[in-house]
Amino acid sequence: MHQPHAEPRRSIYYRYQVFDAWLPPPSAPLQQAGVVIAGAGPIGLVTALALAQQGVPSVVLEAERQVSEGSRAIVFTRRSMEILQQVGVAERVERNGLAWRFGNSVYRGQRVFRMEAPHSDDDRFFPMTNLQQQYLEEYLVDACRAEPLIGLRWGNQVTGLTQDGQGVRIEIDTPAGPYTLAADWLVAADGARSPIRTQLGLKLEGASYEGRFVIADIRVDLPLPTERLAFFDPPWNPGNTILMHREPHGIWRLDYQLPPGETPEQALHPDSLRARIDAQLAMIGHPGIAWELDWSSVYSARALTLPDYVHGRVLFTGDAAHLLPIFGVRGANTGFQDAQALAWRLALVARGVAPAHLLASYTQERVGAAREIIDEAGKSTRFMAPPTRGFRLLRDAVLSLSLSQPFVRPLYHWRTSRPHEYTHSPLNSAGDDNALFTAGPAHGAPPCNVRLGPDQFLLDHLGHGFTLLCATAAAALPEALQAEVAAARERGLPLRVIAVGAPQSVAGADLSLADADGHLRARHGLRAGGAYLLRPDQHVCARWMTLDAHRLRAALQQAVGQAATPTTPNPGA
Structure with a gap:
C-alpha cells in the first residue's frame, strides 16, 4: 500500500498542511471518470481549473499529501499572471509576491549589463513576480477545493495504465490499497520524472548539459532591491556563475554553479553550503552576516521535449512533456501556457463539441513552442554554463570585452520566457484579413x-x-x-x-x-x-x-x- 509522507515538511517560513488521503470505497474497486489529471502541481491544478471553467469535471490524483517541498519555481512572468488571472488566483499572487523588472549582470565587481523588461500603463501585471511555489500551489488548491467540478485525491499514486481507443484504465495505489479508475482522458502533469512517461516508454529529445547548480534558499536581511543579480566568474567560484533573487518573507534564492566532478552529496553537505554562501555574501559586501538555510537542491540544465504530447488518450503537459533550463524562467511559465492551450481543446472534445483530432493542434503548437524555447534557452545555458572549451573561450572573451565595450553587453541578456505566437497554427483562419x-x-x-x-x-x-x-x-x-x-x-x-x-x-x-x-x-x-x-x-x-x-x-x-x-x-x- 502506498504510504505518503504524513508529517508536515520542514520550513522556516512556510507552514505545510497535510491533507487527508482520499481512500476508495471497499465496494467500488472500479471507478469511472471523464478526465483524470495525474499531478497536483501548478500545471495540473491550472489545467483542472481551466477545464472546470468550461464545465468539464476532472479528478486530480496526487501521490503526496501536501504541496511541494521547497520554493522551486519562484519567478512568474506577466503572461503567466494573465493565465493565473483566468483561473482566479492572480490577485493573491500579486498581493503576496514581489514585482520586478530589472536584471543586473556583474563581472569583476562591475555591472556590465542592466536588463529592463518592458512595462506600460496598459499592463495590469509587472513583467515578473517572485513568489515561492508552495504559496502558488496553496492558492490553486484552495481554488480547486472551492470548485465542485474538481475532485482532489491526495495520497493517490498512479502505478500503471492501459489504454485503447475509448479510454484509459489507471491503476492507483492508496494508503487503503489499490483501485482502478476508468477515464476517457488522462492528463500527465506528473512532473520532470513523470512515471506515466516512463510507463509508456517515451523518450525526451534534446540536450542535457554537464554543469550542475545548487539552489539554496536562505533567510537573510540584505538591503538590496527586488532585481535579478547574475555574477560571472566570481573570485570564490572562478569560471562559474551565481544567480540571486529576492523572495517574499525575507528569503533569498542563490543558484551557484559547481566545479566539474563534484557530486550532489558533496555539494549539499552543510560545510560546503556554508562556505560558499558565506563567500557569496562577503563578495557582495556583507561578510559575516547571519543567515539561515531553508531548503537546498541540485539540478542540471536540460533542454528536452517529447516529440509528441498526445499519445492516444494520454496527454502530456508541463515538465512531463518537456524539461527546460531555468535560465529565463522557462519551466513553470512554459507549463502554464501548455495547460491553457490543452484545457480548452480537451474541454470541447470531452463535451462532444469538437472532434478528437483537435488535440493534434495542441501538440503541434506546444512542441513547436518547446523547440523554439530550447533553441533560445540553449544560448542562455551555453553562456551561463559553457559546455565545451570553445564555448568557454567565447564566453570569457565577451566577459572581458564587456568591461570596456558596450556593444557586447546585450549578449548577457537571458532571453526571458515570453508568450509563444502560434503563427502557423492550423487553427488560424485562412480566409481572414x-x-x-x-x-x-x-x-x-x-x-x-x-x-x-x-x-x-x-x-x-x-x-x-x-x-x-x-x-x-x-x-x-x-x-x-x-x-x-x-x-x-x-x-x-x-x-x-x-x-x-x-x-x-x-x-x-x-x-x-x-x-x-x-x-x-x-x-x-x-x-x-x-x-x-x-x-x-x-x-x-x-x-x-x-x-x-x-x-x-x-x-x-x-x-x-x-x-x-x-x-x-x-x-x-
Whole structure:
C-alpha cells in the first residue's frame, strides 16, 4: 500500500498542511471518470481549473499529501499572471509576491549589463513576480477545493495504465490499497520524472548539459532591491556563475554553479553550503552576516521535449512533456501556457463539441513552442554554463570585452520566457484579413492588454471561451452576425461578443466598451466593421477589416478542427 509522507515538511517560513488521503470505497474497486489529471502541481491544478471553467469535471490524483517541498519555481512572468488571472488566483499572487523588472549582470565587481523588461500603463501585471511555489500551489488548491467540478485525491499514486481507443484504465495505489479508475482522458502533469512517461516508454529529445547548480534558499536581511543579480566568474567560484533573487518573507534564492566532478552529496553537505554562501555574501559586501538555510537542491540544465504530447488518450503537459533550463524562467511559465492551450481543446472534445483530432493542434503548437524555447534557452545555458572549451573561450572573451565595450553587453541578456505566437497554427483562419493589418497582434499572438479605467483592463473581460471583439459605433450588430453567434452557441461553443467604440450598449453584444479615446482600437489596428476572434486561451485565430456571418462561421469551424477542407496558414501571417 502506498504510504505518503504524513508529517508536515520542514520550513522556516512556510507552514505545510497535510491533507487527508482520499481512500476508495471497499465496494467500488472500479471507478469511472471523464478526465483524470495525474499531478497536483501548478500545471495540473491550472489545467483542472481551466477545464472546470468550461464545465468539464476532472479528478486530480496526487501521490503526496501536501504541496511541494521547497520554493522551486519562484519567478512568474506577466503572461503567466494573465493565465493565473483566468483561473482566479492572480490577485493573491500579486498581493503576496514581489514585482520586478530589472536584471543586473556583474563581472569583476562591475555591472556590465542592466536588463529592463518592458512595462506600460496598459499592463495590469509587472513583467515578473517572485513568489515561492508552495504559496502558488496553496492558492490553486484552495481554488480547486472551492470548485465542485474538481475532485482532489491526495495520497493517490498512479502505478500503471492501459489504454485503447475509448479510454484509459489507471491503476492507483492508496494508503487503503489499490483501485482502478476508468477515464476517457488522462492528463500527465506528473512532473520532470513523470512515471506515466516512463510507463509508456517515451523518450525526451534534446540536450542535457554537464554543469550542475545548487539552489539554496536562505533567510537573510540584505538591503538590496527586488532585481535579478547574475555574477560571472566570481573570485570564490572562478569560471562559474551565481544567480540571486529576492523572495517574499525575507528569503533569498542563490543558484551557484559547481566545479566539474563534484557530486550532489558533496555539494549539499552543510560545510560546503556554508562556505560558499558565506563567500557569496562577503563578495557582495556583507561578510559575516547571519543567515539561515531553508531548503537546498541540485539540478542540471536540460533542454528536452517529447516529440509528441498526445499519445492516444494520454496527454502530456508541463515538465512531463518537456524539461527546460531555468535560465529565463522557462519551466513553470512554459507549463502554464501548455495547460491553457490543452484545457480548452480537451474541454470541447470531452463535451462532444469538437472532434478528437483537435488535440493534434495542441501538440503541434506546444512542441513547436518547446523547440523554439530550447533553441533560445540553449544560448542562455551555453553562456551561463559553457559546455565545451570553445564555448568557454567565447564566453570569457565577451566577459572581458564587456568591461570596456558596450556593444557586447546585450549578449548577457537571458532571453526571458515570453508568450509563444502560434503563427502557423492550423487553427488560424485562412480566409481572414490578417495580412492587411498594419497594427495589433497577428495570427496566433495573445491580444494587447489595454487599460480601460483605474483598475479595469481588456483582459479582465475575455472570459473562458471564444471572444469576438467587434469595432462598431452602431446601436446593434448586424442581424446575420447575431444569428451566427446564436447558432455557434447552440452548437455548444462558448462565445462572448464585445463591442468596442459605441457610446451606448450594442444589441447583440454581451459587453460594450465605449473606448472614447480610441486607444483600444488603435492598439489592435481596428476600424469600424473590423473584428478579432480570440480563442479561449486568448490567442488570435482570426481578424478582419470587415466581418460577416459567413466569415465568422468559417473561422470558428477552423478554430475547432471542423474546417470542411484542409487549409494552410495565410502566407501574409
